[in-house]
Amino acid sequence: MNRQDDYGAVVAWVEGLEQGCGPLAGFTFAAKDIFDVAGLPTAAGNPDFAERWGLPTQDAWAVAALKRAGARLVAKTHTHELAYGMTGLNPHFGTPQNPRVPGGIPGGSSSGSAVAVAAGLVPVALGSDTAGSVRIPASFCGVYAYRPTHGAIPTQGVVPLAPSYDTVGLLAADPALMERFARVLLSEALPVVGFERAVVMSDALELSTPEVQRAVEQVAQRLRALGIATLEKRLGLLEAARETQRVLQGAEAWGFHQEWLEAQQPRLGEDVRRLLEMASRLTPGEIGRALSEQVRLRAEMGAWLSPSTLVLLPATPSPAPMVEELQDPEQALAFRWRTLGLTCYASLLGAPVVSVPVVQPGAKPVGVQLVGPWGSDMGLLHLARKAFG
Amino acid sequence: MNRQDDYGAVVAWVEGLEQGCGPLAGFTFAAKDIFDVAGLPTAAGNPDFAERWGLPTQDAWAVAALKRAGARLVAKTHTHELAYGMTGLNPHFGTPQNPRVPGGIPGGSSSGSAVAVAAGLVPVALGSDTAGSVRIPASFCGVYAYRPTHGAIPTQGVVPLAPSYDTVGLLAADPALMERFARVLLSEALPVVGFERAVVMSDALELSTPEVQRAVEQVAQRLRALGIATLEKRLGLLEAARETQRVLQGAEAWGFHQEWLEAQQPRLGEDVRRLLEMASRLTPGEIGRALSEQVRLRAEMGAWLSPSTLVLLPATPSPAPMVEELQDPEQALAFRWRTLGLTCYASLLGAPVVSVPVVQPGAKPVGVQLVGPWGSDMGLLHLARKAFG
Numbered sequence: 002m003n004r005q006d007d008y009g010a011v012v013a014w015v016e017g018l019e020q021g022c023g024p025l026a027g028f029t030f031a032a033k034d035i036f037d038v039a040g041l042p043t044a045a046g047n048p049d050f051a052e053r054w055g056l057p058t059q060d061a062w063a064v065a066a067l068k069r070a071g072a073r074l075v076a077k078t079h080t081h082e083l084a085y086g087m088t089g090l091n092p093h094f095g096t097p098q099n100p101r102v103p104g105g106i107p108g109g110s111s112s113g114s115a116v117a118v119a120a121g122l123v124p125v126a127l128g129s130d131t132a133g134s135v136r137i138p139a140s141f142c143g144v145y146a147y148r149p150t151h152g153a154i155p156t157q158g159v160v161p162l163a164p165s166y167d168t169v170g171l172l173a174a175d176p177a178l179m180e181r182f183a184r185v186l187l188s189e190a191l192p193v194v195g196f197e198r199a200v201v202m203s204d205a206l207e208l209s210t211p212e213v214q215r216a217v218e219q220v221a222q223r224l225r226a227l228g229i230a231t232l233e234k235r236l237g238l239l240e241a242a243r244e245t246q247r248v249l250q251g252a253e254a255w256g257f258h259q260e261w262l263e264a265q266q267p268r269l270g271e272d273v274r275r276l277l278e279m280a281s282r283l284t285p286g287e288i289g290r291a292l293s294e295q296v297r298l299r300a301e302m303g304a305w306l307s308p309s310t311l312v313l314l315p316a317t318p319s320p321a322p323m324v325e326e327l328q329d330p331e332q333a334l335a336f337r338w339r340t341l342g343l344t345c346y347a348s349l350l351g352a353p354v355v356s357v358p359v360v361q362p363g364a365k366p367v368g369v370q371l372v373g374p375w376g377s378d379m380g381l382l383h384l385a386r387k388a389f390g
Numbered sequence: 391m392n393r394q395d396d397y398g399a400v401v402a403w404v405e406g407l408e409q410g411c412g413p414l415a416g417f418t419f420a421a422k423d424i425f426d427v428a429g430l431p432t433a434a435g436n437p438d439f440a441e442r443w444g445l446p447t448q449d450a451w452a453v454a455a456l457k458r459a460g461a462r463l464v465a466k467t468h469t470h471e472l473a474y475g476m477t478g479l480n481p482h483f484g485t486p487q488n489p490r491v492p493g494g495i496p497g498g499s500s501s502g503s504a505v506a507v508a509a510g511l512v513p514v515a516l517g518s519d520t521a522g523s524v525r526i527p528a529s530f531c532g533v534y535a536y537r538p539t540h541g542a543i544p545t546q547g548v549v550p551l552a553p554s555y556d557t558v559g560l561l562a563a564d565p566a567l568m569e570r571f572a573r574v575l576l577s578e579a580l581p582v583v584g585f586e587r588a589v590v591m592s593d594a595l596e597l598s599t600p601e602v603q604r605a606v607e608q609v610a611q612r613l614r615a616l617g618i619a620t621l622e623k624r625l626g627l628l629e630a631a632r633e634t635q636r637v638l639q640g641a642e643a644w645g646f647h648q649e650w651l652e653a654q655q656p657r658l659g660e661d662v663r664r665l666l667e668m669a670s671r672l673t674p675g676e677i678g679r680a681l682s683e684q685v686r687l688r689a690e691m692g693a694w695l696s697p698s699t700l701v702l703l704p705a706t707p708s709p710a711p712m713v714e715e716l717q718d719p720e721q722a723l724a725f726r727w728r729t730l731g732l733t734c735y736a737s738l739l740g741a742p743v744v745s746v747p748v749v750q751p752g753a754k755p756v757g758v759q760l761v762g763p764w765g766s767d768m769g770l771l772h773l774a775r776k777a778f779g
Binding site: 152161163164165249251252253254255256257259280281282283284285286287288289290291292293295296297300 | 541550552553554638640641642643644645646648669670671672673674675676677678679680681682684685686689
């Protein structure tokens, strides 16, 4: 095993057991440092969190499932603090370096997992995705990502951010391997549905740079070559959706951390501190209206996803920005807001996503999201393998 | 048509059109006064609400759908104020009288709809159900009720209470007719699933009086006679579920009414005023934790509802209490809390329910809920017709 962590992705190496047997035998994986591993602290990117959380006595469900299937856990990887951020910049533990974009941010919150995969340390890594946390670093680091149907993979033993949106996701170098790992993780056997149509969300394209627009077109071409019809449509709900997710995710994150923050006054990075402070000032009326709005949005946004239709939109509005551009918390929060506009569609719906990396000659990588209806996980993974594997 | 409203169920008679044609031709219906009817005010049980809401220029979706199918709207019926209450007592417009239990409360919030059906004014009436508002008055008045899968019947043109739980429901004298009306209202054709097992929720029985327990056993017997196996199980989550619904429904109700209440200071009955005041004092942390708890509860409670399994529990912990017992707002809120313990199971899940009335010799009527998995609406309605029609 290559234990040379040139890009600062790894929190801790894990002593591997002997080779297991099962469908994942022979493969190694890493897990974001919000997944419990028995006997190792779970820091969640914060210097005081491990103490509050307590030393895990058992593995997170997903870690245990992959091990049982024969895969070998070799490392725990860095995360944006408390998994509550999209840049991957971490003032306490250092920021993993993007192997594909020198000086570029890794993206977050599953920063170390994306970097570990992009750097070739592991072929697959566990991440989490609440509002884009596997899709964003995958886009910036040029790897594949999978966010499951909400609830389809147990989150037991994973530090929560906002359970209404939290999912256990994957980052992978190869779509076939990602499919193989996903099959092990899905608690229920899901059918492989086929797709006949892909809707390209035009308002999402308008939020993105020309190179990102070209990447989406490139993916659309590949789908057409497989006989999938593509058409452009305007959703017109992304503004409302990201505001709704901002409020509800904030309330849940604050709800989970409130007691610890108030009682222990732990160290917090400036960006995370601001997000939690904003959440602590939400009023019951604001949250109540966001809940009602979510019902409307889910009905309207979900209507696009008929059983044989997927939705295509960029994972991020641009390739990886430079680290210097996002050091300022103000800039980091503005970046968050822009990016949330593209990731909120699937997050708010709880719909599954496969994000595929597109690398154009001379350009930085960028990810394109394929969003399918609930439970179409295996269909999306299968399609990604056929189209891009 | 019988226009003699001996029990005070009707807000306003509606001038009927000529007989229509379609699957509901020849049937009349009433609609709770939170459903818009073009040209008539929507008072929602509050003396100042109609002005705020504005005079409807079109029928609510459900009213229009029933009319299109040939049914004739003949009356708008009384509701608990703002549909936010379970007694049906209304200090502004008067309380409909329970035709089956002299001096008993009608139950709410769809009080007038249940009374209109029980009194034989109409065979079917539209109600709404957020936390039991068709099931509770149906139980007390001895009629059938149907709460659909959340989202399966459009709520457009209905005054919201808490859209995350709001549904358009039915009250009916006969399960075959209820099934016929439901088929028209369901926006999507749902398959008629069969049931093999019924789980009797034992902790729900313990919250109920002996006569209610006997009613559940009577329904279980009828199901066994149809070849459905019954077994008792303890859920152990009803306390947590009702607290979660209390918080989240409160936040949504407050979110919807806040601006009006603060700007206009409308008249409000004491029980509704207290509920809204409590909701206005919820903190973002409380609401956030309730959101997270809801995810856990939905996963655990939903696990009982496999495709061929339904859950059996009482609709109310007792038959109709007397009006005098619940005049005091303190008593009304305690009654609400007890009753919510039985209705919250399906409401929090968004699962469909058919409530069937059981009348034992010499006893007051009481309803028993048949709760099925999402989308099993037609299966439940079909079963109710077969077993009790």
